[in-house]
Amino acid sequence: MAQPTPIRGLGPDSELGQAARRILAGRLADVRKPEAKLSDELDDDGVHDMRVATRRLRAAIQVFRPLGGLGKLEVEVKRLQDALGDVRDLHVQAAWLEEVAKKARREKPDTRAGIAALGKARLAGLKAKEKRLRSELERWASRTVPRMLRKVDALEDDHRFGGRRVKEPLHWRVRRVRKRMQVYMDAPDAASAHALRKDLKKLRYELEIFQPAFRRTLGALVEVLVPLQEGLGELHDADVRLEVFERLAAGGKPRERKAARALLPLIREGRAKRSAEIARELQRWHAEAIPRRLIQVLM
Structure with missing residues (x-):
């Protein structure tokens, strides 16, 4: 699992607003890293890394939501997370079936054709899910990211981070x-x-x-x-x-x-x-x- 970017320079006496701005900016940057990989091909690793990064970003939004103005952004991030999850789940199923099919060639050749049919059926909906994901990626880049940057920059709270x-x-x-x-x-x-x-x-x-x-x-x-x-x-x-x-x-x-x-x-x-x-x-x-x-x- 990809690790989040460490946020340096924060401590228990940092202002909560400052911590929120820096952490949310870091989590947003972590989502954008694998985004570039997915511009050409929705490969398994890129989809997985971006899905994990969106989960971490949502967790940060939920934590800092009391500071205000982040509720709608969480909904937008969840839209992207769900689209990534739909594609990722099919990738996982297809990979498992491919592994099982290789074993069946040696041990149960009579079931190989059936396993291949199952794999094909599992992937039948992949194109539609990939199309939806590409649409969500465009929405994310053109609408959600600019809104998030504006909201994050405006967060203020003078309570202690710790x-x-x-x-x-x-x-x-x-x-x-x-x-x-x-x-x-x-x-x-x-x-x-x-x-x-x-x-x-x-x-x-x-x-x-x-x-x-x-x-x-x-x-x-x-x-x-x-x-x-x-x-x-x-x-x-x-x-x-x-x-x-x-x-x-x-x-x-x-x-x-x-x-x-x-x-x-x-x-x-x-x-x-x-x-x-x-x-x-x-x-x-x-x-x-x-x-x-x-x-x-x-x-």
Whole structure:
């Protein structure tokens, strides 16, 4: 995953308005870096990097929204994020099917044609989604970016960057993640895993934003979040894949049904493996008291 540009020169005594202007400008610059790559070809890496960057930008907008004037901009950024996500999701599915097809050539040649048909069906809507993404990229560059630059330059707030106004929402976010973890451990289904993943991601992005506001570094603890977040992302991909292929196995065309049924055991096996890895990671979080340590650092 691409890392955000470090924001230098901020500390706990910086003005919140100054911190907001600099951080939002940095997150906007991070979105614009992969944008240039996508002008000619919507390649997988460029789409992925820009999608992650828009998530971080949205997180920063949500954090600094109380300063005023950012609500509509968040809607605009989400439009771009959603268009990037639609293309990225098809890229991920196609890559997985391509990998499985290579294995099928050696082990199950009779299902190869069905897997190829599934891959073709998955990519059938890609052109339309790419067309929408190109339209959103044009809107982003011509309308959203100029508006965002004007709004960001006007942000003012003389509260301390490391004050209570910052710490209380972060404490709330850590407590929310801890509750989501407990819900998932009690019932580790797709819905509880997805909810935990979303809140963990938001926590990570918010901690990245406010890291300069704390004299004691958050860097090491932020990195602790990464394996669990990535594991939950892989579990989510497996859950989406499972839902899609169960539907195809029940109601697809004859060749697609056969291939989907052949692939379902592999998908379920992969999901079980991801689930076991997450269980071990959650045990580590409990053993190392990571939520409590986060709260202590944020005091």
